[in-house]
Amino acid sequence: MQRPTVIFDLGGVLVSVDFARACARLEAAGGAPAAVILEAIHSGEDKLAFDTGRLSPHEFAARFCASIGVRLPYATFAEIWCGIFAEQREVTRLLDEIGKRADLVLLSNTDPLHLDYVRSHYGFLEKFGRMVLSYEVGHVKPARQIFEHAIGLCAAGTRMIYFDDVAEYVSAARACHLPAEQFVDAATLRRDLTGFGVL
Numbered sequence: 001m002q003r004p005t006v007i008f009d010l011g012g013v014l015v016s017v018d019f020a021r022a023c024a025r026l027e028a029a030g031g032a033p034a035a036v037i038l039e040a041i042h043s044g045e046d047k048l049a050f051d052t053g054r055l056s057p058h059e060f061a062a063r064f065c066a067s068i069g070v071r072l073p074y075a076t077f078a079e080i081w082c083g084i085f086a087e088q089r090e091v092t093r094l095l096d097e098i099g100k101r102a103d104l105v106l107l108s109n110t111d112p113l114h115l116d117y118v119r120s121h122y123g124f125l126e127k128f129g130r131m132v133l134s135y136e137v138g139h140v141k142p143a144r145q146i147f148e149h150a151i152g153l154c155a156a157g158t159r160m161i162y163f164d165d166v167a168e169y170v171s172a173a174r175a176c177h178l179p180a181e182q183f184v185d186a187a188t189l190r191r192d193l194t195g196f197g198v199l
Contacts, residue, residue, distance in 0.1 A: 003103050004159035006198060007150055008128075010108035012165035013183045014092055015085040015118060025080045031070030040068060050111045053135040057113050082117035090186035092124040094193070099127055101198040106131040107150045107162065109140045142172035151178055161196050163189060 011017040019041055023034035031037060041047050046067060050060040061077045072080075098104060106128045108115075112135055119125045132150045139145040141164075154160055162173050162180040173180035181192045193199040 002155055002158050003101070004161070004196070004198060005103045005105055005154050006098055006193070006196070007105040007107050007160060007162040007178075009162075009164040009166075009169070009183070010106060010110060010118065011085075011114075013088065013163055014124060015087055015122070018084050018086075022080050022084050025083070026068060026070055029070050029072055029076075029080075031065075031068040037068050040064070048140065051109055051134045051140050052138050054138075057111070060111070060113075078113055082113055085114075085118060085121070087122050087124070088186070091189060092122070094186070094190065094199070095124055095127045098193060098198050103130075103154075104128045105150060105153060106133070107141075107146070107164075108132070109134045109146075111135050141166075141169045144172070144176055147173050147176040147178050151176065159196075161192070163192070 008014055019038060020034065023037040026037050027034040044067065046055065046060060046063045049055045055063065057078065058074060061074050065072055065077060095104060104127055106125070110133055115133060130153050132146060134140045134146060137146055137149050151160070160179060162178050163183045164170050164173070164180060165183045167182055170180040170182045183189055190199060
């Protein structure tokens with residue numbers, strides 16, 4: 001029998017994300033007000049280009065720093081940019097148990113700096129057999145193509161379920177015929193995984 005596949009988002013599910021922390025540090029380093037920096041992160045073209053692999057880490061750092069009016073060595077910017085995560089251990093401790101009965105796939109809007117940081121600081125990424133990363137596939141959620149890429153990793157007829165904290169992305173996944181549930185907390189996740197038959 002084909003093993004089912006459980007697909008996880010990264011930020012907001014496996015790790016918490018606090019961009020406000022980075023914005024405050026960039027403001028303190030001489031940049032624009034933190035609120036302006038946060039808006040540039042959420043809606044700026046440079047961040048989108050970085051997340052879709054159209055800018056290298058060094059190119060992104062130079063362009064983003066210029067756009068918010070701060071001058072920093074690349075290494076300093078990279079450290080600030082990545083100092084926003086905390087492992088959600090109530091979630092990641094479930095991965096070994098899930099992996100006994102299902103294949104694990106990561107599906108994330110992310111950039112190479114963030115992915116490398118998470119990989120080097122936390123051990124849970126090694127539990128994922130496959131990853132669909134926006135900067136590698138050139139598309140970000142909620143684009144249909146990124147969900148189709150994840151679905152395409154699985155053999156025809158494979159039972160799949162996807163967990164994301166963003167309701168818009170859950171809806172987009174479902175529109176692509178990828179069963180999905182919104183992540184709220186570890187208790188709800190455990191209930192959903194039990195219903196799916198992997199816990």
